[in-house]
Amino acid sequence: MVEFKLPDVGEGMHEGEILQMLVKVGENVKQDQPILEVQTDKVNAELTSPVTGIIKQIFFFEGDTVEVGTTLLVIDPDSITGSESGKQVNQTKSTDNSKESVSNHVRNDSASNRIVPSKMESSEQASITNQSHSAARKSRRVMATPYVRQLAREMQIDIEQVKGTGPAGRVTEEDVRNYGKDEALVSISQVSATEEIGKIRTTSQKATPSIKQERETRYHLKGIRKKIAEHMVKSVSIIPHVTSVDEIEMDKLVEVRENLKPFAQKRGIKLTYLPFVIKALVITLKEFPTFNASIDDETNEVVLKNYYNMGIATDTPNGLIVPVIRDADQKSMFQLAEEISSFAQLARDGKLSLDQITGGTFTVSNVGPIGGLQATPIINHPEVAIISLHKVEKRMVVREDQAVIRQMMNISLSFDHRLIDGVTAVKFTNRIKELLENPNLLLAEMV
Amino acid sequence: MVVGEVAVETDVVVIGGGPGGYAAAIRLGQLGKSVVLVEKEQLGGVCLNRGCIPSKSLIHAASEFSRIAGLSKMGIRLPEEKATFEMIEWQEWKNSVVSQLNKGVGQLCEENGVTVVYGTANFLSADRLGVETGNDFETFKFQQAIIATGARPFVPTILQRDGIHILDSTDILQLEEIPQNLAIIGGGYIGMELGMAFAKLGTAVTVIEATGQILPQLPTHLVREVNKNNKKLGIMVKTSTKVESAVIKEGQVELRVTSEKAGSENHSFNKVLVTIGRIPNTEELGLEQAGVKVDDRGYIHVDSAGRTEQSHIFAIGDVTPGPAMAHRATKQGIVAAEVIAGLSSSAADALVPFVIFTEPQIAGVGLTRDEAKEQGYNASATSFPYRANGRALATDEAEGFAEIIMDVDNNTLLGMFVVGADASNLIGEGVFALEMAARAEDLALIMHPHPTLSEIWQEAAEGALGHAIHMMNKK
Numbered sequence: 001m002v003e004f005k006l007p008d009v010g011e012g013m014h015e016g017e018i019l020q021m022l023v024k025v026g027e028n029v030k031q032d033q034p035i036l037e038v039q040t041d042k043v044n045a046e047l048t049s050p051v052t053g054i055i056k057q058i059f060f061f062e063g064d065t066v067e068v069g070t071t072l073l074v075i076d077p078d079s080i081t082g083s084e085s086g087k088q089v090n091q092t093k094s095t096d097n098s099k100e101s102v103s104n105h106v107r108n109d110s111a112s113n114r115i116v117p118s119k120m121e122s123s124e125q126a127s128i129t130n131q132s133h134s135a136a137r138k139s140r141r142v143m144a145t146p147y148v149r150q151l152a153r154e155m156q157i158d159i160e161q162v163k164g165t166g167p168a169g170r171v172t173e174e175d176v177r178n179y180g181k182d183e184a185l186v187s188i189s190q191v192s193a194t195e196e197i198g199k200i201r202t203t204s205q206k207a208t209p210s211i212k213q214e215r216e217t218r219y220h221l222k223g224i225r226k227k228i229a230e231h232m233v234k235s236v237s238i239i240p241h242v243t244s245v246d247e248i249e250m251d252k253l254v255e256v257r258e259n260l261k262p263f264a265q266k267r268g269i270k271l272t273y274l275p276f277v278i279k280a281l282v283i284t285l286k287e288f289p290t291f292n293a294s295i296d297d298e299t300n301e302v303v304l305k306n307y308y309n310m311g312i313a314t315d316t317p318n319g320l321i322v323p324v325i326r327d328a329d330q331k332s333m334f335q336l337a338e339e340i341s342s343f344a345q346l347a348r349d350g351k352l353s354l355d356q357i358t359g360g361t362f363t364v365s366n367v368g369p370i371g372g373l374q375a376t377p378i379i380n381h382p383e384v385a386i387i388s389l390h391k392v393e394k395r396m397v398v399r400e401d402q403a404v405i406r407q408m409m410n411i412s413l414s415f416d417h418r419l420i421d422g423v424t425a426v427k428f429t430n431r432i433k434e435l436l437e438n439p440n441l442l443l444a445e446m447v
Numbered sequence: 448m449v450v451g452e453v454a455v456e457t458d459v460v461v462i463g464g465g466p467g468g469y470a471a472a473i474r475l476g477q478l479g480k481s482v483v484l485v486e487k488e489q490l491g492g493v494c495l496n497r498g499c500i501p502s503k504s505l506i507h508a509a510s511e512f513s514r515i516a517g518l519s520k521m522g523i524r525l526p527e528e529k530a531t532f533e534m535i536e537w538q539e540w541k542n543s544v545v546s547q548l549n550k551g552v553g554q555l556c557e558e559n560g561v562t563v564v565y566g567t568a569n570f571l572s573a574d575r576l577g578v579e580t581g582n583d584f585e586t587f588k589f590q591q592a593i594i595a596t597g598a599r600p601f602v603p604t605i606l607q608r609d610g611i612h613i614l615d616s617t618d619i620l621q622l623e624e625i626p627q628n629l630a631i632i633g634g635g636y637i638g639m640e641l642g643m644a645f646a647k648l649g650t651a652v653t654v655i656e657a658t659g660q661i662l663p664q665l666p667t668h669l670v671r672e673v674n675k676n677n678k679k680l681g682i683m684v685k686t687s688t689k690v691e692s693a694v695i696k697e698g699q700v701e702l703r704v705t706s707e708k709a710g711s712e713n714h715s716f717n718k719v720l721v722t723i724g725r726i727p728n729t730e731e732l733g734l735e736q737a738g739v740k741v742d743d744r745g746y747i748h749v750d751s752a753g754r755t756e757q758s759h760i761f762a763i764g765d766v767t768p769g770p771a772m773a774h775r776a777t778k779q780g781i782v783a784a785e786v787i788a789g790l791s792s793s794a795a796d797a798l799v800p801f802v803i804f805t806e807p808q809i810a811g812v813g814l815t816r817d818e819a820k821e822q823g824y825n826a827s828a829t830s831f832p833y834r835a836n837g838r839a840l841a842t843d844e845a846e847g848f849a850e851i852i853m854d855v856d857n858n859t860l861l862g863m864f865v866v867g868a869d870a871s872n873l874i875g876e877g878v879f880a881l882e883m884a885a886r887a888e889d890l891a892l893i894m895h896p897h898p899t900l901s902e903i904w905q906e907a908a909e910g911a912l913g914h915a916i917h918m919m920n921k922k
Contacts, residue, residue, distance in 0.1 A: 140822055143859060143884035146797070153791040168857035170884050 002051050003071045006038065014174070015067045016040040017223055018060055019350075027055050029075065036072065039223065044350050053077035065165075065222055144171040152176045163220060178221070224318040235381040238297065240417040243376040246429045248436050250392050250407040256439045260333075267334060273409075274312070274366055275336035276442065277389060280435035282308050282329040283445045285362060288428050290419050292361050294382040302419060311360030311380055312340060314347040321347045322380060324360040368392060368409065375412045384416035387432075454588040457483045459787060460576050461593045462568045462732070465492020467764035467776030468595030469552050469561075474784035476559030483587055484561050485568040485578050490552040493597055494773040496545055497617040502637075504541045505620060506644045506804050508532070513647035517843060532648050535623045570737035573757055577733075591759045591787045594739070594747060595780060596732060598725035598765035606632065606693050606721050612700045613693060613719045616641065626650050626718040630702055632690050633723035634661035636803045639673065641720060643806045646680040653683040653714065655690060655704055657723075662803065666815050672846055672866050676806045693719060727766040742768075751795030753783035761787070775799050800878045802871040807847045810874035813862030813881045816852050827855050831907035833867045835917045838898040844868035849903035851887065853911045858886040860908075869900055876904055887911045 006016055016038035023035045029049040037046050056074040060066055142159050144152075148171055152159040155176060162179045164171035221229055253276055264271035285292040289304045296303055308329040311322040323343035328336060346352045363386040365377050370391075377388045390410040397406045411432070415425050435441050461472045464486035472484040489496050515530045556563050566580035576587045600615035602608040610618045616637050625648050631638045634656030646652045654661060654677075661677075661684055662670050677684055688706040695701075700719045705711045727745045734741060739755045739762070741747050747762040749755055755762050761783040764776030778794050785792035800812035819826035830850040833839040839847075847867020854861055863877030880890055890908035895901045909915040 140824075141796070145883050149796055150792070153793055156791070159796075168854075168859050168886065 001056065002053070002075045002077055004035070004047075004050065004073050004075060005071050006066050006068050007047070015065050015222075016045075017065050018062050018072075019044065021058065021062055023049075023055050023058075023073075025055050025058055029053065029055060038066075039350060049075060051075055051077040067166075142171055143169060148173050148176055155179075165220070178226070224316075224321065228319050231381065232378055235378050238381060239379050239384075241376065241379060241414050242417045242422065242425070243412055243414045244422065244425045244429060245374045245410060245412045246426075246433060248409045248411060248433050249397070250409050250436070253436055253439050254392070254407050264334060264337065269334055269337045270341050271334075271337050272340070272366075273368075273389070273392065274340055274364070275333045276436065276439065277364060277366075277387075277432075278310050278325070278328050278336055279333060279442050280432050281310070281362065281364065281387070283435060283442070284428060284431045286329070287431065288424065290424070291385045291415070291428060293384050293419065294361075295384065295416070295419060297382075305361045307361065309359050309361045311363035311383070312343065313363060313365035313377075313380075313386075314344050316348045316350070318350065321352065321357060322360060322363060323347050323352055323356050324358065326359070362386070364389065374410050377412060377414045379414055379416060384419050386414050388412040388414075454575060454586040455483070456588045457481045457562075458589070459483070459591045459593065459784075460485060460568075460587050460589040461595060462576070463487075463492065463595035463597055463728075463764075464490040464552070464563065465595060465597050465764065465776065466494045466773040467597075467780040468492065468593065469556060469780075470777045471593050471595060471763065471780030471784045472561040473555055473559045474781045475787065476556075476561045478784060478788035478790075480784075480788060482561050483589075484556060484563045485576070486563060486565055487567050488565075489549055490556070490563065491545075491549050493599070493617075495548050495552070497620065499773055500545060500548060501541050501620045502616070502640060502644075503804060504544055505537065506640060508537055508540075509644035509647040510806070521843070532625060534625055534648075538621075538623060541620075568732065570733035570739075573737050573760070591761065592737070593753070593780070593783050593787075594729075594732065594734075594755075594760065594762040594766055595764050595776065596728040596766055597776075598727045598771055600721065601724045601726040602721045603723070606690070606719070607695075608721065609695070612695050612698070612717075613721065616720070616722055619718070619720050622718075628717050629653070630655060630700070630714065630716040630719045632702075632719065632721045633657075634684065634686070635664070635722060635724070636662060636805070638720065638722035640804045641722070642682060643673075643676065643680060646677075646682050647806070651681065651683075653685065653716070655688050655702075656684065656686045657689050659687050661686065662805075662809070665809065665811075666817065669809055669811070669850075669864060669866055672807050673805045673809070675846075680806070725765065725771055729766055751782075751793040752786040753779050753794065754786075770799055770801065772799065772801065798878060798881055800874050802874060804871065807844070807867045808870035809864075809866050810870040810877075811862065811864035812874055812877045813860070814852055815862055815864070819852055819854070819861045824854050824861060825856050826861055827853050827911060829853065829907055829911040829921075831903050831910055831915065831918060833900075833903065835906070836898075836900060836903050838900050838902070839868065841898065842868070849873070849907045851890075851904075851907040851911050853887050858888060858912070860885050860887060860890070863904070865903070867900070867903075873900055873904070876901060880904075 018036060019039050020037040022037065023029055029035060029052065031050065031052045032048045034046045035049045037044060053075045056076045058073040060072055066072065143164060143166075144159055149159055151173060152162065157176060157179050159171060159176070162171045162175050165175050166172040253273065257271060257273065257276070261271055285308060290302070292308060293302055293304045295301070307327060310325045310328040312325060314321050314323060323346065325331070325336065325339050325343070331339070343352070343356065346356070360380060360383060362383055363380045365386060365388045367375065368389045368391045372390050374390060375388045377386045379386045388411065390412070392407055392409045394405050395408040396403050397408065398404070399406070411429065413425060413429050435445070458480040459475050459482045461468045461475070461482060461484045464484055468484060469490055472482050475482040494500065512530065512532050515525065518525065553563065564578055564580060564585065566578040566585070569577045569579070571577050571586065574588055576589060576592065578585045578587065600617065602615055606613055608615055619641060625645065628651040629642070629645055630653045631642045632655050634654045638654060639661055642652045642654050656663070660667060660670060662673065674684070685704065685706065687708070688704050691703040691705055691711070693700055693702050699715045699717065702714050702716065702719065703711060704714065727741075727747070729741045729745045729747060737760060738757050739747060739760055746768045747755055747766050749762050749767050753761040753763050763779035763783050765771040767779070769775060778797055782792040782794040798812050801810060803809040814822065814826075816826050816828040828850055830848040833847040834845040839845045844867065847865070847870070849867075850864040851860060852862035853859070860880055863874070863881060865873050865877070887908040890904050891912055893905070895905040906915045906917055910918060910920060913920050
């Protein structure tokens, strides 16, 4: 028998959600045949069978969240490949076919022939049963080790209130630590407009299906949401954020975009304002190197980056994801437009690979199409600045003492005050303003 | 008290140097507190001087003695003369054990900066403690106090304890000769432990128990092996029987007992041991001056940290309601010390195991099957017998079993019990497994060394999962 365990398919992931079971008990599988699809923090991966054989047991259902190392299913290898039965082979293949992060754990483990847990429950199921039973169950002892109990006391958390995610509802160390973070997140998430949109989305989605109107709905922070939460807390607690807001007159850019649209259409490209902004940003970043930088918190060193990887904050059904356009300074406007829309689609489908969401040097959050006047975006740590683009709309402005109507767009720039001062930031936005208000300059600055 | 007397200032006073008190004092010393430990008699308390340790040395001696008869079947030939037990020599050996441990505790206190004061303590107010030391009187002003004065055997007034004929558990361990016959009033664990030990040494023992079962706190099936051995050892057990009077006549104690079955009877005994319970030592401490209340049975009620209603005064061990066990007192003592030092400790959720040194031993932790069902668990009980364990057979200790209570909804362990040789040491694994919230698989999948008694846990766990190797599995 070969026990197939959930391997670590991303960088140090702890758990994954089973999106799809591609096989059934009793089914024959070939080696390397995809058997299930999991979603980890941000990556989806298809897991393939390590051996040829018959699926004997499946311990989890679609939608279950499973910890790395947990046995997902048991495969009875064919007699031909019987020699492999003493091994445990876990193979993974990222869906985007990138060569990265293919982890092969090969363990010569004679013990793998041993007894397979005869019964397993996902934490989710266990916790549901706990709740659905009568009050008698409330007197039950919380399942947690003495160390975890002590940790909870030290963190002044009532362990009875912590929902266990371990096997059969055990409260793990992580559960206790995250319990604290959930609380912290409530106040912090309200700060970020970008963040807020994703949040409202998810809650309303979850809340509507229940017909019975309960005063509160509780569900567990997990997957991408949990990762976002952790990342936001980290960012806010490390970086002293300052946000500067300005407005840009977009009339000329609107005109340029209108002129270019037919050309874009011919190539099947959807041209938004974003590629223009990215171009303007890259030009500006080259002039203001401290905005395309990070602070190494351990060594207290500033790292200036001579490459320009632009993160594009993208709303997905699961929450905020930031795909990264690499070397944006070396790409044409059309290339940028193409990459933006293909990434947005991949993000929504949850099909981004790990290297498509890491390594950014600056982030743009484009909430304009949805609305909003201004925001205080949270910087994507370890970057040092983020810019939010708001709605382009006609507003009454004063030009040469005349009230005129112009296409206006607000931008909000959050920057790390450890590295960047207010004056520099305003100079930075002034330059962007200059470039976007006079799109011809973009041409002039072209390399 | 002399007016204007200078009080010695200290962070914490600990009253009582038993397993709770000395552990608290040492922990406080480790945490950098100045601490005065007041002890009326000897460090180590009842446990070390008059309870656990002396009784276990008697029980062990009695067990060794009783095994002599079974040695011949292993091919051991002894001289013809009959083996004898000289209790007075045992006393010397026991005293050497006690004094060795005693010295050890004293040294540990010293090394951890604990000041030990021998005397009788009395609260003068909520922040002052007076200690009578022989002819002297010392006053200590404290920030916090820990009351750890323990409990003593309870002997009701109709049984006039004289220490010669009518004895408590302390007296009987001071005897210099084995009594010819002995009545034990109270078939709880102290009574049964001592009763079985004396029976092994040759005393004719009668146990009188008011409830329907000896060891009444245990489920019946855990007591069965002990009942069998009572018969083998010739112990007469009278359950549902009450003692009406005890009269000392011509060096004998005449007991009048009644039961529904047999009506009233008179029996005569050389000695009578009273083990019907213990009462907390809380009367002569001046607790009212300190503002600490006791309930109508004399117990001090505390929270999970050990705080009394006076939040700077703590109480631990047998003065608090709950099982009177040294390990509970030690845990509470360490917790109180840590809370005083500002740490977030609690004694509330630690499981309290029990060990009973009868023949065979009984030990357990967690929920029995009935308790588990009461709490709404879908619980199963699976046992594995000693007689299927190689080691148990090889050492001629094949009676008993290990029992595992499991939540069949998710295979987590709810309780572990063991009846048999060395149960007291085997239960350590049970406490650990339950505290770590282990599943039956966790016990079944780990290697237990062979040939040892510990394998019974693995087999019982495998049995609970339906695949024990060395017994037939229930389907």
